[in-house]
Amino acid sequence: MKLTKLLALGLVVGIAGWWWLGPVLNGPGADPDTTPAAPVPADPAALAAPTRAAPAAMASSAAPAAPLTLAPAAAPAHPADGSALLLPVQGITAAQLQDTFTDARSEGRVHDAIDILAPAGTPVLAVADGTIEKLFNSDRGGLTVYQFEPGGRYCYYYAHLERYADGLAEKQTVTRGQVIGYVGSTGNASPAAPHLHFEIHTLGPEKHWWEGASLNPYPVLRGEQRLP
Numbered sequence: 001m002k003l004t005k006l007l008a009l010g011l012v013v014g015i016a017g018w019w020w021l022g023p024v025l026n027g028p029g030a031d032p033d034t035t036p037a038a039p040v041p042a043d044p045a046a047l048a049a050p051t052r053a054a055p056a057a058m059a060s061s062a063a064p065a066a067p068l069t070l071a072p073a074a075a076p077a078h079p080a081d082g083s084a085l086l087l088p089v090q091g092i093t094a095a096q097l098q099d100t101f102t103d104a105r106s107e108g109r110v111h112d113a114i115d116i117l118a119p120a121g122t123p124v125l126a127v128a129d130g131t132i133e134k135l136f137n138s139d140r141g142g143l144t145v146y147q148f149e150p151g152g153r154y155c156y157y158y159a160h161l162e163r164y165a166d167g168l169a170e171k172q173t174v175t176r177g178q179v180i181g182y183v184g185s186t187g188n189a190s191p192a193a194p195h196l197h198f199e200i201h202t203l204g205p206e207k208h209w210w211e212g213a214s215l216n217p218y219p220v221l222r223g224e225q226r227l228p
């Protein structure tokens with residue numbers, strides 16, 4: 001009789017202590033890589049076992065702490081959500097990008113773009129949903145695509161394409177990740193270094209595809225900066 005009371009008291013104290021200390025031990029300051037609390041309540045074996053009362057009670061008492069540990073850990077781990085721009089060259093990762101925005105060009109020009117090197121023929125992907133505003137063949141850019149963002153604030157410019165995707169046409173709607181062309185070296189790009197030249201323009205009220213202030217795509221493509 002007394003022994004069972006003692007055991008019950010010990011269990012209550014133990015659970016209370018766990019509940020009390022849980023948020024302290026696994027609070028927002030905890031290292032996200034070593035947080036062990038989340039998998040415990042999710043383990044169906046521990047919750048389902050009818051004979052193991054204590055672990056089940058501890059597991060369920062730990063549940064309120066889980067949102068505290070998950071919320072701050074998830075935010076920095078996934079900076080690029082659905083609203084971030086996709087990398088426009090298939091198979092290229094953010095770590096491979098180089099910031100070429102302020103590189104000097106001929107005739108005193110500044111680059112105002114990012115060059116992404118890749119083998120000729122590598123698929124070029126739409127960075128976001130939008131509309132193909134203009135397909136243009138220019139001396140410098142070679143085969144180019146001007147894509148408008150649905151909000152009409154930004155234009156995405158892809159240059160030096162080897163060719164367009166089959167059937168690509170002006171005023172066509174494209175979706176994020178859709179193949180719009182292939183990496184090449186048309187225009188003034190060196191045939192020895194095929195690459196995608198990619199720019200982001202802020203469109204003016206007239207929404208002219210050929211004019212607009214350039215934004216540096218580098219931090220945007222790396223998920224470090226949102227379009228303003």
Ligand SMILES: [Zn+2]
Pocket residue numbers: 111113114115196197198
């Ligand atoms: Zn370039």
